[in-house]
Amino acid sequence: MKKKFSSGIAIIFLIAAALLVFSGLPGCSNYAQTIITMSTAIESTTATTMVPAAPATEETAQEEKIPANFELVYIPKIDVPWFDVVQKGIEQCARDYGFKVTVTAPPKLDPAIQAQIVLDLIGKTADAVIVCPIEEASMDIALQKASSAGIMTFGSEGSNLKNISYDFESISNESFGQAIMQSAIKYSGNSGSYAVSVGFLSSAAQNEWADAEIALQKQSAPGMVNILGYSKGTDRFEDNEDQAIALTKITEIITANPDLKLIVGNSMTSGPAAGEAIKKQKLKGKLFYVGTGLPLTAGGYIKDNIIQEAFFWDPYLTGYSLGFMAFKAWEGKPLIKGDAVTLPGGAKLAGYETLTEGTGTAGAKVIYGNAAVSVNKENMDSWYKKFEEYGWPQF
Structure with a gap:
């Protein structure tokens, strides 16, 4: 059963009607109308992947907090190789912990299309959504509606978002x-x-x-x-x-x-x-x-x-961490300062052993990893091999 996730703080949303937030888009005064009236037939033009969890029995399907009952949607900025690797990481996390994940990317860098993907989740089966926003101010409109409909909302590379439970960043x-x-x-x-x-x-x-x-x-x-x-x-x-x-x-x-x-x-x-x-x-x-x-x-x-x-x-580890973050929040164990991203056996994910906290510009909580890595003469071959395994050769 899906329950509304709330931080306990009422979210007040203000729209600056005259602000133009993205080149080529209408101002905020008519942006809300744009995302509401836009055709919802986006699914056929987006890249969507479903990773099914092990099927639940009729008996367990009625129980809460069974991993197979959790449905997560991840919305990247666009379908490019970087986000393809993030997708592989989040899908692996779903397999490891037994929940469902769908990855839906807009067909182009268009904030209105990305916002509509969020709005299309309302009234369906998604329990949570993670968005890597193309443009943060306008995305907040859609996230507010999703949150009001009982969908848990999270950001990735979205520390300026307001209407989220929290944002997750691989690095500060x-x-x-x-x-x-x-x-x-x-x-x-x-x-x-x-x-x-x-x-x-x-x-x-x-x-x-x-x-x-x-x-x-x-x-x-x-x-x-x-x-x-x-x-x-x-x-x-x-x-x-x-x-x-x-x-x-x-x-x-x-x-x-x-x-x-x-x-x-x-x-x-x-x-x-x-x-x-x-x-x-x-x-x-x-x-x-x-x-x-x-x-x-x-x-x-x-x-x-x-x-x-x-x-x-590492985009793969970013994806895994995003899936873990949303899953733990759904379980009622949201990540806090000092926690780690862990594999099912308890091993800590490199770069995410000790998470820290901060506050985004709009007041939402931000969780940080410490996952900066580098390529140099000594480790270059190992990075080439790793990205090839991710399906994104770097030659």
């Missing part, structure tokens, strides 16, 4: 940025000048990584100097998540600062761009790069000793 932005800068300090030898990149100055997570990086450098590596200074906002450069733009800007910075020793990158495009700039200007061994990246984007440059280390989090 501060700890992720600190991990990157600790590596950068090692490669720079605690000396020399560096520059920090972000995709956009409006990218909340990336700028929090950059804040943590610069703060740690000032505190722990006084021999290093940020060539862009230390005024918030101008102490980093934008690359617009575009490799060509990133290459142009990095080249300009190198030209203006021939003694530049290190680039600290926070967008996925900065690593390949730095690799190309270092290669073209024959700066291998003189200019280093540490930042975000995957084996797919950074591996070739790391193999050739052009860039040094790329940080990310």
Whole structure:
């Protein structure tokens, strides 16, 4: 039997009617109408996977908290390889613990379509939904309706969501940025000048990584100097998540600062761009790069000793943790600070051994893992093998 999940705090939802929250979308004043009147025939155009649990008997089906009675829906941003691996992790968790999971991805990056997928769950059999929101403010409208209908609501990469029980993150932005800068300090030898990149100055997570990086450098590596200074906002450069733009800007910075020793990158495009700039200007061994990246984007440059280390989090373990989080909440044992994500035998999942708590910008609770990992020259082959096992070769 499905029961309404409540934090015990009444949720007040405010809509700023004149706010345009996503390029090409109508304002919030008519957005609510858009998601209500949109055709519900989305299922045929989305990628949906069902992992059935072991069937319950008629006798046990009437009992509460039987794992086979729990139905979870995960809604990623879009059907791309990263989320395909997240899906495999959450499906494995469902098999391990005996519950049901459906993964439904919007066919394109459209917040209205993603919100409609949530609304279509109302009145059906889902007990809980996890959303990795394309756009958080508008998704809250749909999540409020789902929550009012008795569906437990959770976020993933959605720390700005309001109408959720809580959000689950594989890393805290501060700890992720600190991990990157600790590596950068090692490669720079605690000396020399560096520059920090972000995709956009409006990218909340990336700028929090950059804040943590610069703060740690000032505190722990006084021999290093940020060539862009230390005024918030101008102490980093934008690359617009575009490799060509990133290459142009990095080249300009190198030209203006021939003694530049290190680039600290926070967008996925900065690593390949730095690799190309270092290669073209024959700066291998003189200019280093540490930042975000995957084996797919950074591996070739790391193999050739052009860039040094790329940080990310394992999407498979993210998926497993999301499934575990929702399942435990449904059992009435929501995760709290100090808990761990565990396998059925009790073994703790790497990076999720001791969870921490925080508060999102909208006031909802956020649960954090400490799951930052990196690819470097020493472990590159093992990461290639692991991603190949996930079904996403990184060559």
